[in-house]
Amino acid sequence: xxxxxxxxxxxxxxxxxxxxxxxxxxxxxxxxxxxxxxxxxxxxxxxxxxxxxxxxxxxxxxxxxxxxxxxxxxxxxxxxxxxxxxxxxxxxxxxxxxxxxxxxxxxxxxxxxxxxxxxxxxxxxxxxxxxxxxxxxxxxxxxxxxxxxxxxxxxxxxxxxxxxxxxxxxxxxxxxxxxxxxxxxxxxxxxxxxxxxxxxxxxxxxxxxxxxxxxxxxxxxxxxxxxxxxxxxxxxxxxxxxxxxxxxxxxxxxxxxxxxxxxxxxxxxxxxxxxxxxxxxxxxxxxxxxxxxxxxxxxxxxxxxxxxxxxxxxxxxxxxxxxxxxxxxxxxxxxxxxxxxxxxxxxxxxxxxxxxxxxxxxxxxxxxxxxxxxxxxxxxxxxxxxxxxxxxxxxxxxxxxxxxxxxxxxxxxxxxxxxxxxxxxxxxxxxxxxxxxxxxxxxxxxxxxxxxxxxxxxxxxxxxxxxxxxxxxxxxxxxxxxxxxxxxxxxxxxxxxxxxxxxxxxxxxxxxxxxxxxxxxxxxxxxxxxxxxxxxxxxxxxxxxxxxxxxxxxxxxxxxxxxxxxxxxxxxxxxxxxxxxxxxxxxxxxxxxxxxx
Amino acid sequence: xxxxxxxxxxxxxxxxxxxxxxxxxxxxxxxxxxxxxxxxxxxxxxxxxxxxxxxxxxxxxxxxxxxxxxxxxxxxxxxxxxxxxxxxxxxxxxxxxxxxxxxxxxxxxxxxxxxxxxxxxxxxxxxxxxxxxxxxxxxxxxxxxxxxxxxxxxxxxxxxxx
Numbered sequence: 185x186x187x188x189x190x191x192x193x194x195x196x197x198x199x200x201x202x203x204x205x206x207x208x209x210x211x212x213x214x215x216x217x218x219x220x221x222x223x224x225x226x227x228x229x230x231x232x233x234x235x236x237x238x239x240x241x242x243x244x245x246x247x248x249x250x251x252x253x254x255x256x257x258x259x260x261x262x263x264x265x266x267x268x269x270x271x272x273x274x275x276x277x278x279x280x281x282x283x284x285x286x287x288x289x290x291x292x293x294x295x296x297x298x299x300x301x302x303x304x305x306x307x308x309x310x311x312x313x314x315x316x317x318x319x320x321x322x323x324x325x326x327x328x329x330x331x332x333x334x335x336x337x338x339x340x341x342x343x344x345x346x347x348x349x350x351x352x353x354x355x356x357x358x359x360x361x362x363x364x365x366x367x368x369x370x371x372x373x374x375x376x377x378x379x380x381x382x383x384x385x386x387x388x389x390x391x392x393x394x395x396x397x398x399x400x401x402x403x404x405x406x407x408x409x410x411x412x413x414x415x416x417x418x419x420x421x422x423x424x425x426x427x428x429x430x431x432x433x434x435x436x437x438x439x440x441x442x443x444x445x446x447x448x449x450x451x452x453x454x455x456x457x458x459x460x461x462x463x464x465x466x467x468x469x470x471x472x473x474x475x476x477x478x479x480x481x482x483x484x485x486x487x488x489x490x491x492x493x494x495x496x497x498x499x500x501x502x503x504x505x506x507x508x509x510x511x512x513x514x515x516x517x518x519x520x521x522x523x524x525x526x527x528x529x530x531x532x533x534x535x536x537x538x539x540x541x542x543x544x545x546x547x548x549x550x551x552x553x554x555x556x557x558x559x560x561x562x563x564x565x566x567x568x569x570x571x572x573x574x575x576x577x578x579x580x581x582x583x584x585x586x587x588x589x590x591x592x593x594x595x596x597x598x599x600x601x602x603x604x605x606x607x608x609x610x611x612x613x614x615x616x617x618x619x620x621x622x623x624x625x626x627x628x629x630x631x632x633x634x635x636x637x638x639x640x641x642x643x644x645x646x647x648x649x650x651x652x653x654x655x656x657x658x659x660x661x662x663x664x665x666x667x668x669x670x671x672x673x674x675x676x677x678x679x680x681x682x683x684x685x686x687x688x689x690x691x692x693x694x695x696x697x698x699x700x701x702x703x704x705x706x707x708x709x710x711x712x713x714x715x716x717x718x719x720x721x722x723x724x725x726x727x728x729x730x731x732x733x734x735x736x737x738x739x740x741x742x743x744x745x746x747x748x749x750x751x752x753x754x755x756x757x758x759x760x761x762x763x764x765x766x767x768x769x770x771x772x773x774x775x776x777x778x779x780x781x
Numbered sequence: 782x783x784x785x786x787x788x789x790x791x792x793x794x795x796x797x798x799x800x801x802x803x804x805x806x807x808x809x810x811x812x813x814x815x816x817x818x819x820x821x822x823x824x825x826x827x828x829x830x831x832x833x834x835x836x837x838x839x840x841x842x843x844x845x846x847x848x849x850x851x852x853x854x855x856x857x858x859x860x861x862x863x864x865x866x867x868x869x870x871x872x873x874x875x876x877x878x879x880x881x882x883x884x885x886x887x888x889x890x891x892x893x894x895x896x897x898x899x900x901x902x903x904x905x906x907x908x909x910x911x912x913x914x915x916x917x918x919x920x921x922x923x924x925x926x927x928x929x930x931x932x933x934x935x936x937x938x939x940x941x942x943x
Contacts (some may be wrong), residue, residue, distance in 0.1 A: 239913065365858050384907045387908070461816055483851070542874050547913040768861030
């Protein structure tokens with residue numbers, strides 16, 4: 185364990201821009217050397233702090249001062265003022281977007297107050313490229329406990345009793361999954377970690393792998409011991425190069441310390457982990473598709489049963505869990521099932537990580553106990569919507585989920601409540617939308633995604649989603665009728681009922697939930713041929729308000745198709761038959777004379 | 782399969798054979814082999830797939846099936862500076878579509894195409910996990926955040942002479 189007492193933690197999340205993070209790290213190290221403090225103060229690259237709007241972020245540990253918007257040039261001041269003289273650098277302190285006040289340390293951060301970090305316990309605290317640092321923070325203690333003090337059945341019982349459910353989207357009880365895999369006899373079994381995070385707008389798994397890779401490796405080894413397997417595989421997206429690099433370093437270091445490989449910590453238990461790469465296919469998040477992809481095939485799903493726990497990778501019993509699920513395992517083993525099951529709601533235990541994004545002030549990763557309401561997440565942790573825009577909807581669960589509205593804001597978030605409200609937990613993407621977002625366009629956006637990502641194996645998903653997308657296109661162009669709305673709903677229900685895998689069974693959710701919650705918007709599109717949010721290009725018009733127009737000609741000059749005419753100092757006019765609705769004039773006008781209708 | 786016909790040099794063929802051999806010509810390692818080959822050649826033309834097929838004893842049709850299934854693999858060469866626009870949900874609600882339109886207009890190409898001089902190629906991708914910076918554009922390895930349509934011309938200018 186290192187003797188260094190103070191740590192300067194530099195965020196290396198993608199939002200804080202990796203390149204600049206490197207420069208800041210180097211600059212801090214140089215400044216520390218200049219005052220001979222390199223042995224007392226450690227500079228650590230860590231994962232996302234969840235303050236992405238204000239990056240690059242540097243945190244001083246253990247006191248918790250947060251500096252934001254840091255550049256390499258600020259390194260000298262941080263070292264000389266803060267480290268040497270103990271004076272905080274006021275100008276770099278984080279400013280609360282809600283109150284405009286400077287925040288002296290993380291304890292006063294409102295966005296952190298409601299949070300409880302179990303999965304992200306070490307993210308932003310340990311150095312992910314140093315196994316000693318991880319061990320100093322308690323990594324591999326749970327593995328040692330399981331291997332030396334417990335029978336596999338005992339460990340499975342703890343996981344079962346804790347009520348942990350799969351965090352990848354399905355919410356299947358993890359302990360039960362392990363028990364089934366254990367009961368299936370075979371000469372070989374596999375433990376697979378699903379790190380193929382493909383939901384647009386979700387990046388929690390990447391942050392865990394980049395910030396605390398040992399948590400995942402340790403849990404996979406525990407799972408291996410429980411189900412009787414000595415082979416671990418991590419299936420990760422090739423689009424996550426930093427996570428891949430950190431995993432490779434972590435695996436190598438864990439092997440050197442005898443925490444992976446043969447005869448782990450002298451107990452006679454063997455377990456090793458290999459990395460397999462995905463190649464960009466959303467459907468590979470489905471476990472049977474994932475297994476085919478690992479076998480070098482097209483990532484197409486197959487009918488269950490047989491479940492992977494019976495016949496999975498290479499036809500052997502295989503247990504697939506998601507990154508976040510694995511990250512919950514060690515704390516449960518160490519602190520007990522009762523501790524974990526005391527957090528959360530009746531049927532959903534523990535915490536959930538969400539990637540909060542879209543029209544919200546504090547964008548970033550958050551972790552809250554199950555049962556926290558959407559209102560707390562969006563308005564207290566997320567700090568509300570920017571520019572005081574009105575909240576319209578929040579989309580959870582990515583392309584498989586739905587849009588929830590104001591009436592759902594006080595619903596406690598858990599697996600079952602979200603499903604009952606017409607959405608789902610999914611992997612934890614949470615996108616906030618405001619009044620200028622058109623719900624028909626949002627549904628179309630997700631269908632666009634599904635059409636592209638459908639593997640094409642079963643007809644309902646391949647053809648049905650395409651037809652849904654065409655209908656939505658039709659409506660957003662102003663050609664839709666009331667009958668089309670019925671058709672949308674009927675087709676959605678059929679696709680859900682008849683598709684082969686989870687992708688098709690959930691892909692119509694964005695359509696159904698917007699139909700349920702925003703019917704008036706659909707009706708405006710088909711009856712009045714209007715888009716209330718002003719998003720659907722074919723349904724809107726740019727108009728010049730005579731009273732406001734001073735005849736400055738700025739709009740006419742910027743128009744790419746010469747659709748605007750008028751004399752100098754006289755009100756101008758837009759020729760609607762020529763206008764291509766590019767919005768250039770709207771952006772240009774300084775007199776609020778151009779409106780969207 | 783592909784409209785571009787290329788002649789593989791002997792050393793290219795040896796390289797492919799070497800890659801396949803490093804994975805024991807194991808059929809189950811096909812995706813890893815394709816990753817390595819694409820890393821080397823920049824793309825996976827039909828000719829490369831044929832050599833892989835020969836080495837590993839897997840029908841070319843099956844390899845083609847895998848290559849076209851995954852969006853990470855491409856059969857057309859990327860530009861020297863590949864431009865990718867994130868179309869993840871967070872970027873979408875913050876106006877990524879308009880940024881993409883602007884790139885199409887400025888470069889005169891559609892998504893999936895490469896400019897005639899081979900300098901730029903355009904692709905859209907799903908979430909790079911930088912939602913705090915939405916909308917996000919990647920040029921090569923460099924990330925540009927909070928991109929507005931007006932910024933597009935300046936971004937491209939940085940690469941004009943490179």
